[in-house]
Amino acid sequence: DPAVLLLTRDLRVHDNPALVEAARGGRAVAPLFVVDPAITVSEPRRRFLAESLADLQTSLRRLGADLVMRVGDPVVEAVRLAGQLDARTILCAEDVSRYARNRQRRLARACERERIDLWWGPGPTVVPAGEALPAGGGDHYKIFTPYHRAWSGRRWRAVAERPEVLRLPSGLDGDDPLRFFDDPSGRPAAVAAGGESEGRRRVRRWRGHAAGYGDGHDDMAGDRTSRLSPYLHFGCVSAREVVAEFAGNEAFVRQMCWRDFYHQLLAAFPDLATRVYRATAADDWADDPQALDAWRQGRTGVPIVDAGMRQLAAEGWMHNRARLITAGFLVKKLGLDWRAGLAWFGERLLDADVANNAGNWQWVAGTGTDARPHRGFNPIRQARRYDPDGDFVRQHVPELAHIEGPAVHEPWLLPRRPSGYRISPVDGGSAVEDVFEGR
Ligand code: FAD
Structure with a gap:
């Protein structure tokens, strides 16, 4: 009885609890990624995504599995693939945006209808939204400092082992992910390459630099931050694993906590991207x-x-x-x-x-x-x-x-204005207090 693993923002084989669960007991797994036309993705992001999927395909093949790609509605495609393979289980990692939660609700309904078991894996954060909660009640924190305290005091889930081998459901052939994107080639040198391999390389490189983060992270020209954010976004590296790796580095881990903080805020306020909560x-x-x-x-x-x-x-x-x-x-x-x-x-x-x-x-x-x-x-x-x-x-x-x-x-x-650069009609300004320190 094979399982379908619907991948979303967890494009990796390391520390992927849903993948581990899918393959438990030697069960055959069909990892599926669905390109959802409802999500508009700009050119640089599309390339990063394409590269991430190509890298994932390589890793999955090395383990014996194969990545299946579809275009359409992820819910429809996941259920359809389960039908084709006679799979009774779909696994997927949770996420918090309004769009993702809608998709999750629809997937749950479809699985119920089709009598498919649905297994939710932990989402893109270290601590799942709704798990670090105010002692006095409520389902979220509005303010960072008390959230950080609650977050730091929690026992985080164990980092999941990468499966040693994966088994392919019979009758399944994977795809070439690059086929699903129009020409993702020609990445300018300044743009980060997508994928778990590159993300893990950057984590390794960051080991040699992370100690200077507390003092150096605001040095704009020095470029002394990890640059892991795109890899964290697409789940090429897991936030949980990154925090485990740099556990002693409080300044850095604190920034990782901001990421969780905003995810739990979005879970509580689905219209965070559009609504003004406080008129100024x-x-x-x-x-x-x-x-x-x-x-x-x-x-x-x-x-x-x-x-x-x-x-x-x-x-x-x-x-x-x-x-x-x-x-x-x-x-x-x-x-x-x-x-x-x-x-x-x-x-x-x-x-x-x-x-x-x-x-x-x-x-x-x-x-x-x-x-x-x-x-x-x-x-x-x-x-x-x-x-x-x-x-x-x-x-x-x-x-x-x-x-x-x-x-x-x-x-x-300057005594001589630089040519070719139009100087601001708005001056630098000094009327407003400068209160950005500490971030
Ligand atoms: P590092 O300094 O190495 O930090 C490590 C990780 O901690 C980051 O990769 C990121 O995941 C997390 N982190 C750090 N600072 C923040 C923060 N302020 N809020 C949330 N998480 C943080 N970050 C995004 O990941 N996506 C966004 O769309 C995004 N939009 C932003 C918009 C504005 C206006 C501002 C001020 C900040 C935004 N940030 C966003 C936060 C932050 O600027 C980036 O996460 C960071 O610059 C990424 O670089 P890094 O990986 O080198 O970070």
């Missing part, structure tokens, strides 16, 4: 498509903002400090709706997910469920602090590459 003075958004476009293109005329936005365009990834600065600039300086920024990040970031993207944008905009609505920022002061020599700007804004030292942050002060 800035809730009256400007309508300025030109300013929005300049921000998207990295042509605001404020060098540190443009550097961040161009890093996003070039790499499909942006340093966290640059995300804070560029997001703060959109909301607090340009007065534009944070949801426009959220959408652009959602399209361009390899690591974009509803929980982290919406949670962080709400945090910056001060519209979220937490208690501090009036966060402000000053991009120039941020630039001087976190890019003190101006290297980050020079790396990403070639028009300014010839300007030495921190003067690159304020080209409007």
